[in-house]
Amino acid sequence: MNNLLVDIKGGVARVTINRPQAHNALSKETNEELQELATELANNSDVRVVLLRGAGEKSFCAGADLKERKGVSAEETGPYVDAISGAIHAWARIPQPTIAVVNGYAFGGGMELAIACDIRIASDNAVFGLTEVKLGIMPGAGGTQRLPRLIGVAAAKELILLGKRIDAERALAIGLVSAVVPTAELDAAEERLLSDIAGCAPLSLRMAKEAIDRGVEVGVEEGLRIERACYERTLFSDDRNEGLAAFAEKRAPRFTGR
Ligand code: CO8
Numbered sequence: 001m002n003n004l005l006v007d008i009k010g011g012v013a014r015v016t017i018n019r020p021q022a023h024n025a026l027s028k029e030t031n032e033e034l035q036e037l038a039t040e041l042a043n044n045s046d047v048r049v050v051l052l053r054g055a056g057e058k059s060f061c062a063g064a065d066l067k068e069r070k071g072v073s074a075e076e077t078g079p080y081v082d083a084i085s086g087a088i089h090a091w092a093r094i095p096q097p098t099i100a101v102v103n104g105y106a107f108g109g110g111m112e113l114a115i116a117c118d119i120r121i122a123s124d125n126a127v128f129g130l131t132e133v134k135l136g137i138m139p140g141a142g143g144t145q146r147l148p149r150l151i152g153v154a155a156a157k158e159l160i161l162l163g164k165r166i167d168a169e170r171a172l173a174i175g176l177v178s179a180v181v182p183t184a185e186l187d188a189a190e191e192r193l194l195s196d197i198a199g200c201a202p203l204s205l206r207m208a209k210e211a212i213d214r215g216v217e218v219g220v221e222e223g224l225r226i227e228r229a230c231y232e233r234t235l236f237s238d239d240r241n242e243g244l245a246a247f248a249e250k251r252a253p254r255f256t257g258r
Contacts, residue, residue: 001033001036001037002029002033003017003018003019003027003029003030003033004016004017004018004030004033004034004037005018005055006037008044008046008047011046011047011048011049011198011202012047012048012049012050012051012194013041013044013047013049013050013051014051014053015037015050015051015052015053016052016053016054016055017030017034017052017053017054017055017060017061018055019055020054020055020056020058020059022062022065022067023054023058023059023061023062023104023105024054024055024056024059024060024061024062024110025061025062025063025064025065025066025067025068025110026061026063026064026065026084026087026109026110026113027065027068028065028068028079028080028083028084030065030087031083031084031086031087032083032087034087034088034090034091034113035083035086035087035090038087038090038091038093038094039090041094041096042093042094042095042096045257047096048096048097048197048198048202048205048257049096049097049098049099049194049197049205050094050096050097050098050099051098051099051101051190051194052091052098052099052100052101052113052114052117053100053101053102053103054103054104054110056103056104057103057104057123057125057183058104058105059103059104059105059106059110060100060101060102060103060104060105060106060110060114060126061105061106061107061109061110061113061114062105062107062108062110063107063108063109063110063111063112063131064084064108064109066135081140084109084141085140085141085142087113087141088109088112088113088116088141088142089116089141089142091113091116091117092116092117092142092146092213095206095209095210096202096205096206096209097118097119097197097205097209098116098117098118098119099117099118099119099120099121099190099193100113100114100117100119100120100121101121101122101186101190102114102120102121102122102123102126102128102168102177103122103123103126103183103186104123104125104126104127105126105127106126106127106128106129107127107128107129107130107131107165108129108130108131108132108135108139109141111128111129111130111143112130112139112141112142112143112146113141114128115142115143115146115147115150115176116142116146118209119178119193120176120177120178121177121178121179121180121181121186121189121190121193122168122171122172122177122179122180122181123168123180123181123182123183123186124168124169124180124181124182124183125168125183126167126168126171126177126180127165127166127167127168128159128165128166128168128171128176129159129163129164129165129166130143130147130159130160130163131163131165132160132163133160133161133162133163134163138160139160143160144156144160147159147160149216150175150176151174151175151176155174168180199252199253200255201234201237201239201240201242201243201253201255201257202239202255202257203233203234203237203239203257203258204234204239207230207231207233207234208230210226210230211223211226211227211230211231214226215227237258238256238258239253239255239256239257239258242254242255242256243255
Protein backbone atom coordinates (compact mmCIF):
# COMPACT_ATOMS: atom_id res chain seq x y z
CA MET A 1 0.00 0.00 0.00
CA ASN A 2 1.32 3.46 -0.86
CA ASN A 3 -0.12 5.42 2.04
CA LEU A 4 -0.44 2.93 4.88
CA LEU A 5 2.11 0.98 6.88
CA VAL A 6 0.72 -2.33 8.05
CA ASP A 7 2.39 -4.65 10.51
CA ILE A 8 0.58 -7.78 11.67
CA LYS A 9 2.28 -9.74 14.42
CA GLY A 10 1.11 -11.82 17.39
CA GLY A 11 -2.57 -11.14 16.66
CA VAL A 12 -2.06 -7.37 16.62
CA ALA A 13 -2.49 -5.34 13.42
CA ARG A 14 -0.70 -1.98 13.62
CA VAL A 15 -1.78 0.40 10.91
CA THR A 16 -0.11 3.78 10.35
CA ILE A 17 -1.39 6.44 7.97
CA ASN A 18 1.90 7.41 6.39
CA ARG A 19 1.59 10.87 4.83
CA PRO A 20 3.32 13.00 7.47
CA GLN A 21 4.17 15.71 4.91
CA ALA A 22 0.39 16.33 4.59
CA HIS A 23 -0.46 15.74 8.26
CA ASN A 24 -1.67 12.26 7.21
CA ALA A 25 -4.58 13.77 5.28
CA LEU A 26 -6.95 11.37 3.56
CA SER A 27 -6.28 11.41 -0.18
CA LYS A 28 -8.59 9.35 -2.39
CA GLU A 29 -5.93 6.65 -2.68
CA THR A 30 -5.47 6.59 1.12
CA ASN A 31 -9.22 6.14 1.55
CA GLU A 32 -9.31 3.31 -0.96
CA GLU A 33 -6.44 1.62 0.85
CA LEU A 34 -8.08 2.12 4.26
CA GLN A 35 -11.29 0.56 2.97
CA GLU A 36 -9.52 -2.39 1.35
CA LEU A 37 -7.46 -2.98 4.48
CA ALA A 38 -10.51 -2.80 6.79
CA THR A 39 -12.12 -5.60 4.78
CA GLU A 40 -8.94 -7.68 4.86
CA LEU A 41 -8.52 -7.25 8.61
CA ALA A 42 -12.19 -8.07 9.25
CA ASN A 43 -11.69 -11.39 7.45
CA ASN A 44 -8.36 -12.24 9.06
CA SER A 45 -9.11 -14.56 11.98
CA ASP A 46 -5.49 -14.27 13.19
CA VAL A 47 -6.02 -10.58 13.98
CA ARG A 48 -7.36 -10.04 17.50
CA VAL A 49 -7.03 -6.27 17.75
CA VAL A 50 -6.33 -3.38 15.38
CA LEU A 51 -4.35 -0.24 16.22
CA LEU A 52 -4.48 2.90 14.09
CA ARG A 53 -2.18 5.90 14.32
CA GLY A 54 -0.68 8.63 12.17
CA ALA A 55 2.98 8.81 11.14
CA GLY A 56 5.13 11.36 12.95
CA GLU A 57 4.38 13.23 16.13
CA LYS A 58 2.28 16.11 14.78
CA SER A 59 -0.88 14.54 13.44
CA PHE A 60 -3.12 11.53 13.72
CA CYS A 61 -4.93 12.72 10.57
CA ALA A 62 -5.87 16.22 9.36
CA GLY A 63 -8.99 14.97 7.58
CA ALA A 64 -9.81 15.06 3.89
CA ASP A 65 -6.93 16.02 1.64
CA LEU A 66 -8.02 19.60 1.02
CA LYS A 67 -5.41 20.26 -1.66
CA GLU A 68 -6.44 17.24 -3.70
CA ARG A 69 -10.09 18.00 -3.11
CA LYS A 70 -9.77 21.53 -4.47
CA GLY A 71 -8.92 20.06 -7.87
CA VAL A 72 -11.81 17.60 -7.90
CA SER A 73 -14.36 18.27 -10.65
CA ALA A 74 -18.13 18.28 -10.02
CA GLU A 75 -18.47 14.84 -11.68
CA GLU A 76 -15.71 13.35 -9.53
CA THR A 77 -17.11 14.69 -6.25
CA GLY A 78 -19.50 11.76 -5.68
CA PRO A 79 -16.86 9.01 -5.94
CA TYR A 80 -14.46 11.21 -3.98
CA VAL A 81 -16.75 11.61 -0.95
CA ASP A 82 -17.86 7.98 -1.25
CA ALA A 83 -14.22 6.95 -0.89
CA ILE A 84 -13.76 8.85 2.38
CA SER A 85 -17.10 7.86 3.94
CA GLY A 86 -16.70 4.29 2.63
CA ALA A 87 -13.29 4.03 4.30
CA ILE A 88 -14.49 5.37 7.64
CA HIS A 89 -17.66 3.24 7.71
CA ALA A 90 -15.62 0.15 6.73
CA TRP A 91 -13.32 0.91 9.64
CA ALA A 92 -16.33 1.10 12.00
CA ARG A 93 -17.49 -2.32 10.77
CA ILE A 94 -14.26 -4.15 11.65
CA PRO A 95 -15.50 -6.84 14.09
CA GLN A 96 -12.33 -6.98 16.20
CA PRO A 97 -11.65 -4.24 18.79
CA THR A 98 -10.06 -1.18 17.17
CA ILE A 99 -7.95 1.39 18.98
CA ALA A 100 -7.11 4.86 17.68
CA VAL A 101 -3.83 6.14 19.09
CA VAL A 102 -4.26 9.86 18.50
CA ASN A 103 -0.77 11.33 18.33
CA GLY A 104 -1.55 14.96 17.44
CA TYR A 105 -4.18 16.66 15.27
CA ALA A 106 -7.40 14.79 14.49
CA PHE A 107 -9.57 17.04 12.35
CA GLY A 108 -12.60 16.52 10.13
CA GLY A 109 -12.46 13.08 8.52
CA GLY A 110 -9.48 12.31 10.77
CA MET A 111 -11.60 12.77 13.86
CA GLU A 112 -14.42 10.81 12.19
CA LEU A 113 -11.94 7.97 11.67
CA ALA A 114 -10.91 8.12 15.33
CA ILE A 115 -14.52 7.95 16.51
CA ALA A 116 -15.19 5.02 14.19
CA CYS A 117 -12.73 3.11 16.41
CA ASP A 118 -13.81 1.49 19.68
CA ILE A 119 -11.25 3.02 22.03
CA ARG A 120 -9.20 6.20 21.74
CA ILE A 121 -6.08 7.16 23.65
CA ALA A 122 -4.29 10.43 23.00
CA SER A 123 -0.99 12.19 23.45
CA ASP A 124 -1.14 15.38 25.50
CA ASN A 125 -0.53 17.44 22.33
CA ALA A 126 -3.60 15.98 20.58
CA VAL A 127 -6.21 18.40 19.23
CA PHE A 128 -9.62 17.26 18.05
CA GLY A 129 -12.13 19.07 15.87
CA LEU A 130 -14.96 18.51 13.44
CA THR A 131 -14.03 21.69 11.61
CA GLU A 132 -16.22 21.12 8.53
CA VAL A 133 -18.67 23.96 9.14
CA LYS A 134 -15.74 26.34 8.86
CA LEU A 135 -15.06 24.96 5.38
CA GLY A 136 -18.59 25.33 4.04
CA ILE A 137 -19.49 21.65 4.46
CA MET A 138 -20.56 19.56 7.45
CA PRO A 139 -19.34 16.28 8.96
CA GLY A 140 -20.47 13.62 6.48
CA ALA A 141 -18.58 10.46 7.37
CA GLY A 142 -20.37 9.61 10.61
CA GLY A 143 -19.49 12.72 12.65
CA THR A 144 -23.06 13.87 13.27
CA GLN A 145 -24.15 10.32 14.14
CA ARG A 146 -21.26 8.70 16.00
CA LEU A 147 -20.15 11.71 18.05
CA PRO A 148 -23.53 12.32 19.82
CA ARG A 149 -23.73 8.59 20.57
CA LEU A 150 -20.27 8.76 22.15
CA ILE A 151 -20.29 11.99 24.13
CA GLY A 152 -23.97 13.03 24.18
CA VAL A 153 -25.97 15.46 22.07
CA ALA A 154 -25.07 18.66 23.95
CA ALA A 155 -21.30 18.21 23.79
CA ALA A 156 -21.48 16.98 20.18
CA LYS A 157 -23.51 20.03 19.12
CA GLU A 158 -21.04 22.33 20.85
CA LEU A 159 -18.15 20.79 18.93
CA ILE A 160 -19.87 20.43 15.57
CA LEU A 161 -21.88 23.65 15.42
CA LEU A 162 -18.94 25.78 16.49
CA GLY A 163 -16.38 23.84 14.45
CA LYS A 164 -14.51 23.88 17.74
CA ARG A 165 -10.98 22.56 18.25
CA ILE A 166 -10.46 21.00 21.68
CA ASP A 167 -7.29 19.86 23.41
CA ALA A 168 -6.58 16.42 24.84
CA GLU A 169 -7.50 17.43 28.39
CA ARG A 170 -10.99 18.54 27.32
CA ALA A 171 -11.34 15.43 25.13
CA LEU A 172 -10.69 13.35 28.23
CA ALA A 173 -13.16 15.37 30.32
CA ILE A 174 -16.01 14.81 27.83
CA GLY A 175 -15.25 11.12 27.37
CA LEU A 176 -13.98 11.39 23.81
CA VAL A 177 -10.76 9.61 24.80
CA SER A 178 -10.13 7.19 27.63
CA ALA A 179 -6.57 8.22 28.45
CA VAL A 180 -4.15 11.08 27.80
CA VAL A 181 -0.40 10.62 28.21
CA PRO A 182 2.73 12.58 27.29
CA THR A 183 3.79 11.85 23.70
CA ALA A 184 6.88 9.99 24.93
CA GLU A 185 4.63 7.60 26.88
CA LEU A 186 2.15 6.86 24.10
CA ASP A 187 3.84 3.59 23.07
CA ALA A 188 3.80 2.37 26.68
CA ALA A 189 0.10 3.28 27.03
CA GLU A 190 -0.58 1.37 23.81
CA GLU A 191 1.26 -1.68 25.20
CA ARG A 192 -0.79 -1.58 28.41
CA LEU A 193 -4.02 -1.65 26.41
CA LEU A 194 -2.74 -4.48 24.24
CA SER A 195 -1.72 -6.45 27.28
CA ASP A 196 -5.21 -6.01 28.80
CA ILE A 197 -6.80 -7.14 25.54
CA ALA A 198 -4.42 -10.10 25.22
CA GLY A 199 -5.98 -11.54 28.38
CA CYS A 200 -9.46 -11.53 26.84
CA ALA A 201 -11.04 -14.18 24.63
CA PRO A 202 -11.13 -12.98 20.99
CA LEU A 203 -14.62 -14.33 20.30
CA SER A 204 -15.92 -12.70 23.51
CA LEU A 205 -14.52 -9.36 22.33
CA ARG A 206 -16.11 -9.65 18.89
CA MET A 207 -19.47 -10.70 20.30
CA ALA A 208 -19.47 -8.01 23.00
CA LYS A 209 -18.60 -5.38 20.38
CA GLU A 210 -21.37 -6.60 18.08
CA ALA A 211 -23.90 -6.57 20.95
CA ILE A 212 -22.99 -2.97 21.83
CA ASP A 213 -22.85 -1.67 18.26
CA ARG A 214 -26.13 -3.27 17.18
CA GLY A 215 -27.80 -2.72 20.54
CA VAL A 216 -27.38 1.06 20.61
CA GLU A 217 -29.31 1.30 17.34
CA VAL A 218 -32.50 -0.35 18.66
CA GLY A 219 -34.86 -0.33 21.67
CA VAL A 220 -33.78 -2.09 24.84
CA GLU A 221 -35.96 -5.20 24.30
CA GLU A 222 -34.51 -5.80 20.86
CA GLY A 223 -31.08 -4.95 22.25
CA LEU A 224 -31.45 -7.62 24.91
CA ARG A 225 -32.35 -10.17 22.21
CA ILE A 226 -29.20 -9.21 20.29
CA GLU A 227 -27.17 -9.50 23.49
CA ARG A 228 -28.56 -12.98 24.15
CA ALA A 229 -27.78 -14.16 20.61
CA CYS A 230 -24.21 -12.85 20.89
CA TYR A 231 -23.84 -14.35 24.37
CA GLU A 232 -24.88 -17.76 23.06
CA ARG A 233 -22.10 -17.65 20.47
CA THR A 234 -19.63 -17.51 23.38
CA LEU A 235 -21.51 -20.03 25.53
CA PHE A 236 -20.72 -22.97 23.27
CA SER A 237 -17.18 -21.91 22.41
CA ASP A 238 -13.91 -23.69 23.25
CA ASP A 239 -12.74 -20.48 24.89
CA ARG A 240 -15.62 -20.54 27.36
CA ASN A 241 -14.56 -24.06 28.45
CA GLU A 242 -10.94 -22.92 28.59
CA GLY A 243 -11.92 -19.91 30.72
CA LEU A 244 -13.69 -22.15 33.25
CA ALA A 245 -10.84 -24.71 33.26
CA ALA A 246 -8.20 -22.00 33.75
CA PHE A 247 -10.16 -20.51 36.65
CA ALA A 248 -10.48 -23.92 38.33
CA GLU A 249 -6.79 -24.68 37.78
CA LYS A 250 -5.71 -21.21 38.95
CA ARG A 251 -3.78 -20.47 35.74
CA ALA A 252 -3.97 -17.96 32.92
CA PRO A 253 -6.33 -19.05 30.13
CA ARG A 254 -4.97 -19.96 26.69
CA PHE A 255 -7.64 -18.66 24.37
CA THR A 256 -7.72 -19.77 20.74
CA GLY A 257 -10.59 -17.66 19.41
CA ARG A 258 -12.84 -20.68 18.82
N1 CO8 B 1 -5.13 18.29 3.40
C1 CO8 B 1 -4.04 18.47 2.63
N2 CO8 B 1 -2.93 19.02 3.10
C2 CO8 B 1 -2.90 19.40 4.39
C3 CO8 B 1 -4.01 19.24 5.24
C4 CO8 B 1 -5.18 18.65 4.70
N3 CO8 B 1 -6.28 18.41 5.43
N4 CO8 B 1 -3.69 19.74 6.45
C5 CO8 B 1 -2.42 20.20 6.35
N5 CO8 B 1 -1.95 19.99 5.10
C6 CO8 B 1 -0.65 20.37 4.55
C7 CO8 B 1 -0.54 21.89 4.43
O1 CO8 B 1 -1.20 22.37 3.30
C8 CO8 B 1 0.97 22.07 4.37
O2 CO8 B 1 1.43 21.76 3.09
P1 CO8 B 1 2.61 22.65 2.42
O3 CO8 B 1 3.81 22.41 3.28
O4 CO8 B 1 2.73 22.11 1.04
O5 CO8 B 1 2.14 24.08 2.47
C9 CO8 B 1 1.47 20.94 5.29
O6 CO8 B 1 0.40 20.01 5.43
C10 CO8 B 1 1.79 21.49 6.66
O7 CO8 B 1 0.62 22.14 7.14
P2 CO8 B 1 0.66 23.53 7.91
O8 CO8 B 1 1.76 24.39 7.38
O9 CO8 B 1 -0.71 24.11 7.91
O10 CO8 B 1 1.09 23.03 9.35
P3 CO8 B 1 0.66 23.61 10.76
O11 CO8 B 1 1.44 22.79 11.74
O12 CO8 B 1 0.79 25.08 10.80
O13 CO8 B 1 -0.91 23.26 10.90
C11 CO8 B 1 -2.91 21.89 10.84
C12 CO8 B 1 -1.36 21.94 10.84
C13 CO8 B 1 -3.42 22.46 12.16
C14 CO8 B 1 -3.29 20.43 10.69
C15 CO8 B 1 -3.42 22.76 9.67
O14 CO8 B 1 -2.74 22.39 8.47
C16 CO8 B 1 -4.91 22.60 9.43
O15 CO8 B 1 -5.70 23.22 10.10
N6 CO8 B 1 -5.29 21.76 8.43
C17 CO8 B 1 -6.67 21.59 8.05
C18 CO8 B 1 -7.40 20.70 9.03
C19 CO8 B 1 -8.87 20.60 8.69
O16 CO8 B 1 -9.63 21.55 8.78
N7 CO8 B 1 -9.32 19.38 8.33
C20 CO8 B 1 -10.69 19.10 8.01
C21 CO8 B 1 -10.81 18.84 6.56
S1 CO8 B 1 -12.49 18.67 6.05
C22 CO8 B 1 -12.81 17.02 6.17
O17 CO8 B 1 -12.01 16.26 6.64
C23 CO8 B 1 -14.13 16.62 5.68
C24 CO8 B 1 -14.36 15.13 5.60
C25 CO8 B 1 -15.80 14.95 5.16
C26 CO8 B 1 -16.08 13.57 4.64
C27 CO8 B 1 -17.48 13.55 4.08
C28 CO8 B 1 -17.77 12.30 3.29
C29 CO8 B 1 -19.23 12.25 2.79
